[in-house]
Amino acid sequence: MPRILVVDPRNLNSRLSRPRFKEPFVENLYLSKYYIPYLTPYVLWEKRIRRIYHLSKNRPAFVFAGILIFSLFFGALISTAQAATINTSFLPDGSIAPNPAGPGQTIMMIKTISPQPPSGYSYQPITVNVIDSNGNYRTIGVNSTQTGTGTFYFSWVPDITGKYLVIFTYPGGTLAGNTYTRCQSNDSFLVDGSLPTAAPTPSPLPTPMPAPTSTNTTAQKLETSLNVNCQSSTTYSNFKVNIQGKLTANNSGLSDSAILLSYSVDGGSSWTPLTLVSTDNTGAFQAVWTPLVTGNYYLRATYGGDSELASASTIVHFAVLPFEDNSVFSVASNSTVTALAFNSTDQKLSFKVSGETGTTGYVNIYISKSLMSDASNLKVYFDQELLQPVTQSIGDSWLVSFTYHHSLHTVSLALNSGASNIQKQTQNIQYITAGVAGAILAIAVVMVLFKSKAKRKNI
Secondary structure, X not given: OOEXXXXXXXXXXOOOOOOOOOOOEEEOOOOOOOOHHHHHHHHHHHHHHHHHHHHHOOHHHHHHHXXXXXXXXXXXXXXXXXOOEEOOEEOOOOEEEOOOXXXXXXXXXXXXXXXOOOOOOOOOOEEEEEEOOOOOEEEEEEEOOOOOOOEEEEEEOOOOOEEEEEEEXXXXXXXXXXXXXXXXXXXXXXXXXXXXXOOOOOOOOOOOOOOOOOOOOOOOOEOOXXXXXXXXXXXXXXXXXXXXXXXXXXXXXXXXXXXXXEEEOOOOOOOEEEEEEEOOOOOEEEEEEOOOOOXXXXXXXXXXXXXXXXXXXXXXXXXXXXXXXXXXXXEXXXXXEEEEEEEOOOOEEEXXXXXXXXXXXXXXXXXXXXXXXXXXXXXXXXXXXXXXXEEEEEOOEEEEEEEEEOOOEEEEEEOOXXXXXXXXXXXXXXXXXXXXXXXXXXXXXXXXXXHHHHHHHHO
């Protein structure tokens, strides 16, 4: 039986005051004629109490829902507080000096990452890469910020003249239980060949040593360095690869040196000679190669050395992927490149890179402007983490470059994410509008049903 609210007029101070209930809820009680005249002024008050009473019957459900919502919110708050994600960035007030510099001068680089790392921690490793005036992409050093600060110092002596693009990269990491995101910054400086060459620093004379009694000594050869870069076109009908490189020793170019270029199509098991080139007076060399088929190549440059200079060899992994008989994607890297594929529906280029753990890898990706007219729409995901690559316009192509620490990684490039984002935003607005309209309709229906039910109970 439903409960009936009964107001006892004998317990009222005044007919216009709120009732004091001796037994506010009495079961199976019928109203007598004696009570009816006194209930009239309190009909509105009785309705309010009755509504509260009806809601109180569902109190356990409301309490359970409240506890559940509070628990979920509190748990999410705790997990967020325990493992916060902190965005990092290089501050724009760094310096590279001197700029311009003369040949042989030491360049001092200072950069700062914001915010500062926790006390007792440092951001590491910070990788410094350069693209020199010959288009060679290389790593010149790895360092870390000072402990407790985000300031990073690095010095280097450029080996050729011209303009350098410097790329500072912090790969991100976990410090004091918090996740710090990846950040990257670009800067540049100029080495002007017309400026005075830096004077060599005099070294103290060594203390004379007794002459050896034996003449059977072997002189140690001077170590050499060989850098190679592949720059390709992106048109299928006129596809070619421009191979550029430089041979140096003690940061000085080696001229008139023979460099053997060869390639492999079986992962380095066998090599086919491509051409033999000679370095110029700065140690630079170049060649043009037209691969007969697309696929994965290993390109090797080899310097044989001589009686005073050690030999050197460098391998570049080069992958070529055609699209619709008019465009070509290409990836050049010091990592092993596999699974190169392009999804024309999603406009996504993907591949995998791998290399020796503890070393630094790089990739140079060439994309036709016919497939990506605006580089600002490009999104690059490295192991599903969004990163900021270096993007350059080269003729009818875009060059996309970035570095990383070697392991097995998955790379994905969304070529036209800007346009797709606009479409998704439009769809989201449509979904939100439909959802709001449906919610309003549902609320209106519930209110109508509730009022009709309340009227039936008042009869």
